[in-house]
Amino acid sequence: MPKTGRxxxxxxxxxxxxxxxxxxxxxCIEKSDTFSKSGYYPAKYKGSDCIACLSCSKICxxxxxxxxxx
Amino acid sequence: MQLLNKKPxxxxxxxMHYCPGCGHGIVHRLVAEVMDELNxxxxxxxxxxxxxxxxxxxxxxxxxxxxxxxRGPAIATGIKxxxxxxxxxxxxGDGDLASIGMAEIVHxxxxxxxxxxxxxxxxxxxxxxxxxxxxxLIGQKSTTTVSGRDPKxxxxxxxxxxxxxxxxxxxxxxxxxxxxxxxxIKTKNAIKKAIKNQINNVGFSIVEILSMCPxxxxxxxxxxxxxxxxxxxxxxxxxPGVYKDIK
Amino acid sequence: MSMNYxxxxxxxxxxxxxxxxxxxxxxxxxxxAGYPITPQNEVPEYMSWRLPQVGGRxxxxxxxxxxxxxxxxxxxTATRAMTSSSSPGISLKQEGISYCAGADLxxxxxxxxxxxxxxxxIAGSQGDxxxxxxxxxxGDYRLFxxxxxxxxxxADFPYYCYEVAFKYxxxxxxxxxxxxxxxxxSIEWKTPEIDVKLLKEPDWAIGVNNGREKRRITSYDLxxxxxxxxxxxxxKRYKEIEEKEVKWEEKMIEDADIILVAYGTSAxxxxxxxxxxxxxxxxxxxxxxxxxxxxxxKRLNELANRVKNFLVVEMSxxxxxxxxxxxxxxxxxxxxxxxxxxxxxxxxxxxxSIIKITKEGVKNYATIK
Numbered sequence: 065m066p067k068t069g070r071x072x073x074x075x076x077x078x079x080x081x082x083x084x085x086x087x088x089x090x091x092c093i094e095k096s097d098t099f100s101k102s103g104y105y106p107a108k109y110k111g112s113d114c115i116a117c118l119s120c121s122k123i124c125x126x127x128x129x130x131x132x133x134x
Numbered sequence: 135m136q137l138l139n140k141k142p143x144x145x146x147x148x149x150m151h152y153c154p155g156c157g158h159g160i161v162h163r164l165v166a167e168v169m170d171e172l173n174x175x176x177x178x179x180x181x182x183x184x185x186x187x188x189x190x191x192x193x194x195x196x197x198x199x200x201x202x203x204x205r206g207p208a209i210a211t212g213i214k215x216x217x218x219x220x221x222x223x224x225x226x227g228d229g230d231l232a233s234i235g236m237a238e239i240v241h242x243x244x245x246x247x248x249x250x251x252x253x254x255x256x257x258x259x260x261x262x263x264x265x266x267x268x269x270x271l272i273g274q275k276s277t278t279t280v281s282g283r284d285p286k287x288x289x290x291x292x293x294x295x296x297x298x299x300x301x302x303x304x305x306x307x308x309x310x311x312x313x314x315x316x317x318x319i320k321t322k323n324a325i326k327k328a329i330k331n332q333i334n335n336v337g338f339s340i341v342e343i344l345s346m347c348p349x350x351x352x353x354x355x356x357x358x359x360x361x362x363x364x365x366x367x368x369x370x371x372x373x374p375g376v377y378k379d380i381k
Numbered sequence: 382m383s384m385n386y387x388x389x390x391x392x393x394x395x396x397x398x399x400x401x402x403x404x405x406x407x408x409x410x411x412x413x414a415g416y417p418i419t420p421q422n423e424v425p426e427y428m429s430w431r432l433p434q435v436g437g438r439x440x441x442x443x444x445x446x447x448x449x450x451x452x453x454x455x456x457x458t459a460t461r462a463m464t465s466s467s468s469p470g471i472s473l474k475q476e477g478i479s480y481c482a483g484a485d486l487x488x489x490x491x492x493x494x495x496x497x498x499x500x501x502x503i504a505g506s507q508g509d510x511x512x513x514x515x516x517x518x519x520g521d522y523r524l525f526x527x528x529x530x531x532x533x534x535x536a537d538f539p540y541y542c543y544e545v546a547f548k549y550x551x552x553x554x555x556x557x558x559x560x561x562x563x564x565x566x567s568i569e570w571k572t573p574e575i576d577v578k579l580l581k582e583p584d585w586a587i588g589v590n591n592g593r594e595k596r597r598i599t600s601y602d603l604x605x606x607x608x609x610x611x612x613x614x615x616x617k618r619y620k621e622i623e624e625k626e627v628k629w630e631e632k633m634i635e636d637a638d639i640i641l642v643a644y645g646t647s648a649x650x651x652x653x654x655x656x657x658x659x660x661x662x663x664x665x666x667x668x669x670x671x672x673x674x675x676x677x678x679k680r681l682n683e684l685a686n687r688v689k690n691f692l693v694v695e696m697s698x699x700x701x702x703x704x705x706x707x708x709x710x711x712x713x714x715x716x717x718x719x720x721x722x723x724x725x726x727x728x729x730x731x732x733x734s735i736i737k738i739t740k741e742g743v744k745n746y747a748t749i750k
Contacts, residue, residue: 069138070135076149077149079153079154079155080154080357081154081155081348081357081358082155082357082358083155083357083358083361085358086358086361087314087315104154116138118138118139119315121138121139122315122318122319123160123312123314123315123318124159124160125150125152125154125155125156125157125158125159125160125163126149126150126159127141127145127147127159127163129139130137130139131137131138131139132135132136132137132138133135133136133138134135176589176590176591176592177588177589177590179587179588181454188601191597191599192597195595196590196595197587197588197590197595197596197597198587198595198597198598199453199454199457199484199587199597199598199599200597200598200599200600200601201450201453201454201480202450202453202476202477202480205446205447205450205453205477208414208442208446208447208448208450208451208453208454209450209451209453209454209457210454211414211440211451211454212412212414212450212451212452212453212454212455212456212457212462213454213455213457213458213587214454215412215438215440215451215455216411216412216438216454216455216458216460216462217458217460217588217589219589220458220588220589237443237444237446237447238443238447238450240443241442241443241447245440
């Protein structure tokens with residue numbers, strides 16, 4: 065039974081490397097179009113389709129993604 | 135709603151100074167997770183090298199020491215032989231380990247020092263701005279090989295796992311990557327095994343991790359493209375796998 | 382070898398290098414890393430069988446560079462660590478020594494000096510004075526340096542060095558020479574024997590931490606103005622060492638018209654020379670610095686109020702003479718009897734120099750100009 069999940073990106077920590085976008089199997093992460101206070105365009109959850117597989121949080125170099133199971 | 139990924143206690147929850155897309159952040163977290171899971175945080179001594187990870191002594195929530203370029207394995211020898219109850223991790227980059235520190239790593243392995251070496255191979259010198267490393271690929275551009283590494287001038291990349299596996303003292307040598315999730319999982323397992331070897335007095339263990347350096351590979355505009363260089367080029371020259379695993 | 386290490390009255394015939402090693406072990410040394418180089422090979426050789434007997438650890442390192450870094454590691458845990466080498470090997474260690482000084486790590490290093498520069502020769506010499514007292518390695522720091530003049534002091538000095546090193550958190554160096562390293566004399570064990578189990582772990586040492594706060598051993602601080610602050614704090618300890626730990630010896634100084642200034646083997650030679658001079662009616666005395674840093678400049682300066690001729694005797698091109706001149710501040714003549722390249726000075730040649738200065742009145746006398 066696939067899980068339903070949700071991710072939250074810490075925009076203070078995200079450096080806009082987008083490794084998470086590359087590895088997400090459901091393509092449910094995108095680039096935000098507002099920049100953070102560090103000047104990066106952080107990653108952003110599109111809002112649906114997350115299966116809480118943890119791929120994004122595993123590849124994130126900055127511990128900037130929290131993954132929740134709903 | 136349940137949080138599935140907790141931040142490891144063994145790493146301070148601070149922003150680290152690494153470039154976007156750099157592999158150091160991933161490996162730091164994996165080492166910290168293993169330290170938590172094996173419950174060794176209170177007896178770990180982390181040795182930070184000279185290189186991009188020079189400040190790693192500040193990031194880890196354990197006793198730490200920052201040492202001279204390449205000398206981590208010698209420092210580890212001094213610490214481990216004086217305080218055998220500690221778990222000593224020498225964290226090194228490719229300049230630190232395979233250039234200036236080549237004698238120290240070879241001899242620590244030859245002596246079968248009961249330590250764990252985490253070796254970040256990104257085929258370039260990061261901290262000093264992108265010069266050739268001993269692991270730079272033939273044809274790879276760097277600030278000291280502007281037309282690409284030419285074997286006639288600069289010789290051939292050094293394959294550390296293969297080299298150290300030839301030494302009788304080496305107990306465990308595995309090469310992994312952090313350019314995809316499968317690689318990240320393999321890397322964590324390898325680090326765990328390498329540290330368990332130290333806990334169980336098995337002996338010298340090294341994990342070589344192929345890592346991204348978007349900034350010095352000319353990919354700062356598009357850091358996630360760095361995974362292609364590992365996937366398409368680096369794994370051909372530095373094949374991932376277990377090179378030695380003996381008790 | 383039949384020696385009673387616990388007895389304290391018996392005299393033992395020992396070689397300088399071996400007395401140094403045993404003296405270090407007696408003073409609590411429990412980790413040694415070194416590399417073979419003449420004329421100090423007896424130090425690592427002795428350590429290799431003796432250290433395990435007292436529960437210590439010995440490593441023959443792959444190079445002098447590796448050895449000093451092993452010491453960096455061992456001393457970061459507050460283990461009493463030691464390395465030894467001779468001139469070219471000490472050059473190799475300089476970065477590591479600088480790191481130790483910059484991280485405020487106490488340890489003992491011995492230089493059994495040979496002729497240099499370069500490969501030089503294997504004879505005893507005093508050509509590393511600058512290297513020992515003027516940094517040697519990069520950056521602003523000082524080493525506590527003691528210069529033994531024979532096998533007894535080789536046996537005694539490790540105790541004082543470890544005491545100063547751990548009290549002030551500075552590296553300590555014993556600056557010997559190949560003559561003292563190789564000679565054999567009878568000695569007594571005079572310094573206390575340290576029981577390492579009773580040594581308290583200092584609050585800076587890293588190790589098994591049992592839930593206390595994290596500690597770091599580092600020699601850097603990149604924040605604006607912070608490295609300067611670190612160094613200025615260290616200077617306070619250096620000042621305290623200069624006030625409290627300076628040592629020297631005086632022989633026949635009270636009525637001297639000419640004072641020889643010499644350390645180590647040159648001081649032994651000078652001691653004979655002043656006796657010969659006295660037999661010729663010349664009132665010669667000897668001032669022997671024992672700590673080379675801190676240098677006994679205050680006392681030398683005092684003596685220069687009354688005595689107008691100082692003859693520096695050293696087996697070098699003339700290195701310590703600069704400290705003598707700095708101490709005396711131009712109040713007296715400073716002459717030089719120097720033999721570099723590992724050549725041994727004889728009492729007869731020193732006597733010759735004394736005569737030229739006192740009886741023939743040669744000003745600014747120097748055997749090397």
